[in-house]
Amino acid sequence: MKNNNPSKEKKSMNPMHRARVRIALAIAALLAAPSLAHAQAADWPNKPVRIVVPFAPGGGSDFIARYIARRLSEELKQPFIVENKPGAGGNIGAEQGIKSPPDGYTLTLIASSYTVNPSVYKINFDPVADMTPIVQISQGPLLIVVNPNVAAKTLGELVALAKAKPNEIYFASSGSGSIVHAASEYFNLKAGTKMTHVPYKGSGPAMTDTIAGQTQVFFSSASTAMPQINAGKLRVLAVTTSKRIPALPNTPTVIEAGVPGYDVTLWHGLIGPKGMPPEIVNKINAAVVKALKLKETEDQLQNDGVAPAGGTPQQFGTTIKTEIEMWRKVVADASIKAD
CATH class of the missing domain: 3.40.190.150 (Bordetella uptake gene, domain 1)
Incomplete structure (x- = not known):
């Protein structure tokens, strides 16, 4: 006699058979996923x-x-x-x-x-x-720039000055914990100097105070520093990358200037x-x-x-x-x- 009660059939399904069905469905889904992902990738972007x-x-x-x-x-x-x-x-x-x-x-x-x-x-x-x-x-590099009144024409002279006057040379940054702050402290560690950090809220104020002489040193992006360098308001001592840059072919890298291993x-x-x-x-x-x-x-x-x-x-x-x-x-x- 035909069983007209589907729920009875479902209940009577062997538990092992149900497990096999679930496994088969899961495997089918896994096999289909890469094809679906590939199809979506091929259609990207739509x-x-x-x-x-x-x-x-x-x-x-x-x-x-x-x-x-x-x-x-x-x-x-x-x-x-x-x-x-x-x-x-x-x-x-x-x-x-x-x-x-x-x-x-x-x-x-x-x-x-x-x-x-x-x-x-x-x-x-x-x-x-x-x-x-x-x-x-x-x-691209950061440029190590100084106020023109700083008695250092080269990076080596800046290092010597900072070592002779620990904590008396002030470097500006665009903020505590910024990449500029980290790069400057990294220089202190590599060069064995103790320049003092002065944080600002952004590169603009840091640049302004370095030009004014409130701070002496600034590790600046090239786009921010180049106009001031060209105008004679700042002196560039080095670039932080391992190679010189076309815009400043005569400016040495920090490594060339005598601080081995420094590359930012x-x-x-x-x-x-x-x-x-x-x-x-x-x-x-x-x-x-x-x-x-x-x-x-x-x-x-x-x-x-x-x-x-x-x-x-x-x-x-x-x-x-x-x-x-x-x-x-x-x-x-x-x-x-x-x-």
């Missing part, structure tokens, strides 16, 4: 992509983000929209970007301060494990949330690297005092990991704290 910038509009990070967004929009045929989310040294915007879905529709532009922040702020994400590196966009680079790059499909990561990387090879890109970045970078996602990831460890030691050794 809607606007946002680039979270963890800094205020109008600065160097914002400029670079908007330039790259325009290039990506042209290359990938979808709008790339910049959203500024400043605060907490860049941590608010970085966290928002990193905690977005890993579908390629939210990217985050980070700066080299991203690798300092984990050591000076309490952050709510893992700066390595919770993100996907995509591409390094730019690279300012950079910008794109990251995404962890778990982004490699196909999407590689597509963005290729589009950015293509843009970085353009003469227009070189000229635009040079206006901000930096040069194109490029490279693979893996290379950018290695840079981030290496610098996080380097700054962790510097912050501990110099007792650096954020505002």
